[in-house]
Amino acid sequence: MVTLPAADIRRAVRLGVEEDLAQGDLTTSALFPAPVPAKARIVAQQELIVAGMAAAVQTFALVDPSLRLSVSRKDGEQAADGETLLIIEGDGRSILQGERVALNFLQYLSGIATFTQQFCRAVYGYPVTILDTRKTLPGWRSLQKWAVALGGGTNHRRSLGDGILIKDNHLALLGRSKDAVRAACDRAGARAPSTLPTIVEVESLSGVRQALQGQADIILLDNMTPAMVRRAVALIKGRALVEVSGGITLKNVRAMAAAGADRISIGALTHSAPAAALSLELTAVSSRRRRRS
Numbered sequence: 001m002v003t004l005p006a007a008d009i010r011r012a013v014r015l016g017v018e019e020d021l022a023q024g025d026l027t028t029s030a031l032f033p034a035p036v037p038a039k040a041r042i043v044a045q046q047e048l049i050v051a052g053m054a055a056a057v058q059t060f061a062l063v064d065p066s067l068r069l070s071v072s073r074k075d076g077e078q079a080a081d082g083e084t085l086l087i088i089e090g091d092g093r094s095i096l097q098g099e100r101v102a103l104n105f106l107q108y109l110s111g112i113a114t115f116t117q118q119f120c121r122a123v124y125g126y127p128v129t130i131l132d133t134r135k136t137l138p139g140w141r142s143l144q145k146w147a148v149a150l151g152g153g154t155n156h157r158r159s160l161g162d163g164i165l166i167k168d169n170h171l172a173l174l175g176r177s178k179d180a181v182r183a184a185c186d187r188a189g190a191r192a193p194s195t196l197p198t199i200v201e202v203e204s205l206s207g208v209r210q211a212l213q214g215q216a217d218i219i220l221l222d223n224m225t226p227a228m229v230r231r232a233v234a235l236i237k238g239r240a241l242v243e244v245s246g247g248i249t250l251k252n253v254r255a256m257a258a259a260g261a262d263r264i265s266i267g268a269l270t271h272s273a274p275a276a277a278l279s280l281e282l283t284a285v286s287s288r289r290r291r292r293s
Contacts (some may be wrong), residue, residue, distance in 0.1 A: 200214065218263070
């Protein structure tokens with residue numbers, strides 16, 4: 001399974017708890033001056049891929065190390081609608097204080113993983129890779145890209161140092177001459193590390209021809225229709241990988257795969273994934289009930 005550096009989880013959890021409890025929990029403190037024995041369940045309200053469980057567990061542990069946690073579904077596992085993912089037992093005040101941060105991790109990251117899985121399922125049967133982008137929240141990139149991988153997607157560049165990707169604004173700085181694409185490819189090929197692929201973004205068949213002349217490794221077709229993609233693929237004839245991006249949805253992604261794309265990069269995986277439907281159900285535990293158990 002894809003792993004996320006433990007340090008990244010700790011950093012995100014600490015920041016989340018510090019944000020939410022910077023001035024304490026006034027409501028809980030006012031209502032419950034003494035400990036309240038309680039039990040809570042985090043329940044899936046839809047079918048989903050679990051992501052963020054480790055962060056949720058660490059959140060509760062940071063808020064109150066005495067809480068007892070029982071994980072039913074780990075990160076990367078499929079959960080059914082109505083299934084219990086995590087049980088928390090201990091002081092109800094601590095559960096309330098960790099609830100929102102823990103759910104934020106689970107809902108947001110499980111949403112990304114589940115959304116990614118839907119795209120992967122939509123192109124089933126075609127030899128195409130579903131990729132994310134750098135359209136991520138500052139500080140959350142590693143978590144978001146990890147969730148994409150859990151959903152079956154592949155990570156594109158993690159940073160600007162991971163590869164050469166010549167975009168429209170790079171071409172604008174070069175002056176947008178009629179051979180700007182080829183000139184950019186030539187310049188990148190001469191100065192960039194040879195171990196890194198050169199990707200160039202184009203918006204027309206003319207741009208495709210220039211990218212081929214510049215010996216680009218991957219030609220990124222931006223905001224093209226499936227019909228245009230098919231024409232571009234016929235022009236490229238296997239001399240470069242074909243990546244499609246821009247305006248990709250669950251409704252058109254299969255058509256893009258059928259048009260011959262090798263790679264489909266989707267910004268929506270990380271900037272527009274619907275949050276997964278989850279809830280935390282909390283109940284007080286009576287002293288009589290505790291004695292029986």
